[in-house]
Amino acid sequence: MTVRSERPGTAGSLAASAYVFAVVMMGTTLPTPLYPLFQERFGFGGLTTTVLFAVYAGGVIATLVLFGRLSDALGRRPVLLAAVVSALLSAFCFLAGQQFSQLWLLFVGRILSGLAAGIFTATGTVAVLENAPPKHGRLGSAVATAANIGGLGLGILVSGLIAQWARSPLPTPFVVHAVLLVLAGVALLAVRERITSDPSRFRLQLPRIPTEARGIFGPAVLGAFLGFAVSGMHSAVTPNFMTQVLQVHQPALIGTVVSLLFLTSAVGQIGLRNYSDRTLITVGSIALAVSMVVLILALLAPSLVLLLVATALGGVGQGLLFMTGLRAVTTVTEPAHRTEATTSYFIIAYIAISLPVVAVGVLANLLGLIPAGVIFAIAVAVVALLGLRSVLRFG
Secondary structure, three states, X not given: OOEOOOOOOOHHHHHHHHHHHHHHHHHHHOOHHHHHHHHHHHOOOHHHHHHHHHHHHHHHHHHHHHHOOHHHHHOHHHHHHHHHHHHHHHHHHHHHHHHHOOHHHHHHHHHHHHHHHHHHXXXXXXXXXXXXXXXXXXXXXXXXXXXXXXXXXXXXXXXXXXXXXXXXXXXXXXHHHHHHHHHHHHHHHXXXXXXXXXXXXXXXXXXXXXXXXXXXXXXXXXXXHHHHHHHHHHHHHHHHHHHHOOOOOOHHHHHHHHHHHHHHHHHHHHHOOOXXXXXXXXXXXXXXXXXXXXXXXXXXXXXXXXXXHHHHHHXXXXXXXXXXXXXXXXXXXXXXXXXXXXXXXXXXXXXXXHHHHHHHHHHHHHHOHHHHHHHHHHHHHHHHHHHHHHHHXXX
């Protein structure tokens, strides 16, 4: 990999790269508060919703493996532009699926959304780090993870708010997102390019943990696995819980509740980034475990207030574990191997966002939505507390 000797990153280039990152990630969660409306429109159930979520995660994982190192060969901006175009095509697929009542187009849209997210998960993270001003490495790391998680939250919130008051609640959010993506393509012009293009360097990004990161990778990725499992379950199952159990049918309220996890995650990452890794792993693990206990109470009550508390605590825990784990891994990894490290990290995270969600969907069909949620919450709480045994590995 040849690194260009260009001017260092600036606040403007950092903001531009973060904006593009966040807007693309918005598209991955845009359908979340709309799933009850899609279920009415197309006549599918909760299991299909979880499969739609898993298909997206499968697209992310496949892209990470196939194209995780593509930006090391072609440069960051061309690859990021391809992701923006893929996200734009995803929005068009959702619009066409609604127009022609074709469910398969929603699946294609989710796959394209996963492709875009997969590119940004690896390349976007590195691009944000490379566009941070000198001597602000921790800020770059926090902005990268906050743009990722914050974009997920904004997608849900914006979609829910638009659907609540728009005359056409299903197509309008995707039209708005398409406009934001066009602006993201323009914003890419302000992103600093750090790589000299050389297509001969391209190779598949098979999952690999760099030697220097192996000691910390396991404890770090455990938190990411738990956090992404919680965010995946929250995105796929909470809308059904709110509509079926709490009898809440307003897309704006559903979007606000679901987005709360991602927004508190982003706030926690930025606000607490300067604490030590050990402190953040400890606080994040405990917050995630406590949130699962409150979630169980919210499911059994049932209570919207307790659901909000569980969501906020879960967001803080997820964000701290995710950010600190990624920071710990990239800190000990040589620059030439960082894309490999982040790709491996996110592959495991996106496995967590798909398989547990499908498992909860199957359990919900067999046992009911509430028992499935309780079983999931107990499992996450136990593993989060057991993970505290590795906290001393963090510097």
